[in-house]
Amino acid sequence: MEVVYVSSDGLDHWIDAKLRPTQTLDQAIAQSCPGQMIRMIAGSYHFEEPIRFPVSGTADHPIIVRGEPGAVINAAQKPDNSVSASNPGRGRYAVFQLIEVAHIRIELFTIEQAWPSAFYIENSHNLAFRDLDITAGTYAFYANGPETRGISISDCRWVQEPEIWRKLRWDEIHDGKDEEGNVIEVEYRYLNGAFFGSDDIAGDVEIIRNDICDCYNGVRMDVSHHNLDAPVGSFNRDVRILDNRFRYIRDNPVEPEATAIGWWIGRNRFYNCHKLFSQDGVRGGFWYYFGNICWFDSRPGPEGDEYNGGAVFKLGKGGSIPQPDYPSACLHNSFFLRQKYIKKGKTRGLINARNAIEHADPTKLPDDMMPLDQSFFGPSDKLYLSADGPMPVTFSGDLANHVTYPDVFKPYDGVLSNPRPSDIPLFEDGLGGCFDLRPEHREGYTDAQTIPMPDGTIWQSDAKSWPGAVTNGRVIAGPDYVPVDLEYVRSLPVLND
Numbered sequence: 001m002e003v004v005y006v007s008s009d010g011l012d013h014w015i016d017a018k019l020r021p022t023q024t025l026d027q028a029i030a031q032s033c034p035g036q037m038i039r040m041i042a043g044s045y046h047f048e049e050p051i052r053f054p055v056s057g058t059a060d061h062p063i064i065v066r067g068e069p070g071a072v073i074n075a076a077q078k079p080d081n082s083v084s085a086s087n088p089g090r091g092r093y094a095v096f097q098l099i100e101v102a103h104i105r106i107e108l109f110t111i112e113q114a115w116p117s118a119f120y121i122e123n124s125h126n127l128a129f130r131d132l133d134i135t136a137g138t139y140a141f142y143a144n145g146p147e148t149r150g151i152s153i154s155d156c157r158w159v160q161e162p163e164i165w166r167k168l169r170w171d172e173i174h175d176g177k178d179e180e181g182n183v184i185e186v187e188y189r190y191l192n193g194a195f196f197g198s199d200d201i202a203g204d205v206e207i208i209r210n211d212i213c214d215c216y217n218g219v220r221m222d223v224s225h226h227n228l229d230a231p232v233g234s235f236n237r238d239v240r241i242l243d244n245r246f247r248y249i250r251d252n253p254v255e256p257e258a259t260a261i262g263w264w265i266g267r268n269r270f271y272n273c274h275k276l277f278s279q280d281g282v283r284g285g286f287w288y289y290f291g292n293i294c295w296f297d298s299r300p301g302p303e304g305d306e307y308n309g310g311a312v313f314k315l316g317k318g319g320s321i322p323q324p325d326y327p328s329a330c331l332h333n334s335f336f337l338r339q340k341y342i343k344k345g346k347t348r349g350l351i352n353a354r355n356a357i358e359h360a361d362p363t364k365l366p367d368d369m370m371p372l373d374q375s376f377f378g379p380s381d382k383l384y385l386s387a388d389g390p391m392p393v394t395f396s397g398d399l400a401n402h403v404t405y406p407d408v409f410k411p412y413d414g415v416l417s418n419p420r421p422s423d424i425p426l427f428e429d430g431l432g433g434c435f436d437l438r439p440e441h442r443e444g445y446t447d448a449q450t451i452p453m454p455d456g457t458i459w460q461s462d463a464k465s466w467p468g469a470v471t472n473g474r475v476i477a478g479p480d481y482v483p484v485d486l487e488y489v490r491s492l493p494v495l496n497d
Contacts (some may be wrong), residue, residue, distance in 0.1 A: 001064075002036050005029050008043035015041060025073075026051050035061035036449075040109055042070030050097045050120070055296035056232075057103035059126070067109025075114040075378055083116040083138050084175060084189035087199040087224075094120035094142075099347050102126045102150075112136060116190070132156045138193030146235070148201035154208045160215035165248040165272065165300050170307030173216055173250065194220040194255075203237035203262075204464045210244045218253035221260065228258055232284050232325055233486045236260040240481055242267055249273040250300055252314065256419055259283045261326070262454045262484035267291040267475055272298045274307075275339075277330075278314040279347060285326025286454040286489075290478035292468045293435050295336040296360075297379045299369055312337070316344025324349050325495055327391060329451045331461065334468040336360060336430030338370035344382035348495075349391035353449050354461070356437060356468030357400040358426040365431075376402040380411040387414030391495065395419075397449070399441055399467035400428055420467060427468075435470050442466050455485035 007013050007022040010043035014020075023031075025045055028038045034057045057063035075095055083092065090099060095114045098104060099122040107130035111118045116138040121127065123145035131150070134140045143151060157287045164173070173191045176184040194217035196207055201221070213216045221236045236259055246253040247270060253273050254265055261284035270276055270292060277289060296313070301308045306431060312335060327349035334356045335341075341357060362370045377383050385393045395409065399420040402408070409416035426441055428434040459479040465471045 001061075002381055004032075004036055004038050005041060006038055007041050008045045029053055029065070032063050034058045034063060034103070037064045037066060040065070040067040040071040042068055043072075045071070045073040045210060046076060047073070047095065052097040053101045053104060054209060056101045057344045059103055061286055062103040063462070065104075065106045067107070071109040072112065072265070073114075074107065075118075077113055077115040079190040080116045080138065081185075081190050083193070084185075085190045085192040085220075087144055088116045088120060088142055089144070089235070089243065090120060090122060092116055092120075098122070098124045098127060100147075101476065103485050104128075105130070107131050110134070114440050116193070117142045120144075121151065126150040127195065128154075129156060130153040130154050132161070134158045136160065138190050139195070141196045143196070143198040143201050143205075146200055146202055147197070149154065149204040150359045151205045152208075153196060153206070153210060155210065157211040157214050158215065160193070160195075161191055162214050164191060164214050164216060165453075166357045168250075169301055169305045170250060171305075174227055177354055191216050194218060196220075198236075200221065200224050200235055202235065203239055205238070207239040207244060208240065211247070212244060212249070212253070213247040216248055216250045217255055218244075220252070220255040221257065223258040230259075231490065232259055233261050233484060233489055236284070237262050238483050239263045241265045244268045245271070246273055247271045247343045248298075248300075251275065252278045252429060254278065256282050256284075258322075261489065262396040263287045264479075265292065266478045267469075268293075270297050272300075274300055274310040275314045276312050279316065279328075280314050280345070281316045281321045282324055283322045285324040285328050285349060286452075287324075287328035288451070288479060289328075289330040290332055291476045292333045293469050293475070294334070295430055295433055295435075296338050297431060299338065309343065310339035311343045311433050312339070313342045313347075315342060315347045316374075317344070318346035318485065321346075323347065323495075324391070325392060326454075326489065326492065327351060327452055329353065330355065330449070330476065331449060332465060332467070332469055334427065334428060334435045334470060336435070338362075338365070338374065340378055341376055342383060342420065343378040346384040348386070348389065348393060350393045351451060352393075352398065354397040354445065354465070354467050355399070356426050356441070357398055357402070357405075358430050359400075359402045360430065361425075376400070376404050376408045385412045385415050387412070390493065397467065399426060435468065435471065436473060437468060438464055444471075451479060453479070453482045454489060455482050456488045457482065
């Protein structure tokens, strides 16, 4: 592999005990070719215009851009108030634009103040981003276009805005509407973004071992209005969100929009997050939530912010709002909660099994951390769970200590089976982040839990595993990733909403 050295000034520098010629980063990328490693030496880099890759690498000879300690790109951009929960497009600033390219890897440096995004990807594939430290921006990564697939983001860190959790109101970030339905643009709308955002991409995305902190959303993948009627599986397919840390997430760590199929959300740690898993108005299914750990020691927002309740699941409102087409499973997770499990909405096909769900004792927390009478679910006239139909909702084998469990399921005939109620805490120290079950709860099951996979096969759990994410000090591995078999999925019956 040919090594091309770059520096902030493009002059000769002592590198590895030799005086070597360098180029600037934009010059090196403009002249890049397959099989090159573009090596950034320490320094402060700044670019007024986006850097666009003109050519692709190959599978055997990728193009690699690699930094070293002290290599920092300070984009010095100001927030772009025209971008809010929307596609920034190629016309707006990004440090790097990867448009109709492939087999490129970018790793091991820092990016600061890149508004609206650090990376903009369009109709590109087989791209890898590793060990990047990114601060600020509406998005760290934004991907667009139906030819976009094969995106890997691993071991990166993103801090969007350190004040977003405690000092900013939710409705100062999320646009509102007046009585006529007109959008009211709010002051901090440019923060309504995500670590990874996308629009109309095919999928095959892996987001693993990242540290995603102080931001509005973690992963939010959308579909544009003109593609809403495309066959399920055309977009947002085969997404793996594994082994990440989500901290101080003001809205949703995981939020597919419109359609999603084959999502694996496993072994993540959710610390001080508002609503974990959004299924609001999302078609598709085969979503798997497993081995995740959720806990808190803080609540979001300044005094007077009404949007601080949160939940584990955010569901659609029912009526004409799209519902899942295929089953999903939430199993062997550990939740230490100050919020409801589900507040309101409607879903179908949810297999909720063998989780450990501990609600904290509000009298042992600081004042106003959670309601003294926090409920397990929201009101039954606003939450619709049914055991009827071809895709019933089932709750089976969950361990929970809420005072109303299992009676809270009385309005939902046939949904609950094999409950494990408790009148004591479930974990060794939920507030302290120790999620080993207390000895009283360390008991497996008599049989395996079966879960349908998106290729027509069946996965079976280890019956010896305890409730929750941790058994004998180890987080469960969960089901192995299985790509969606579109032929199989599209052969399944189509359900009416």
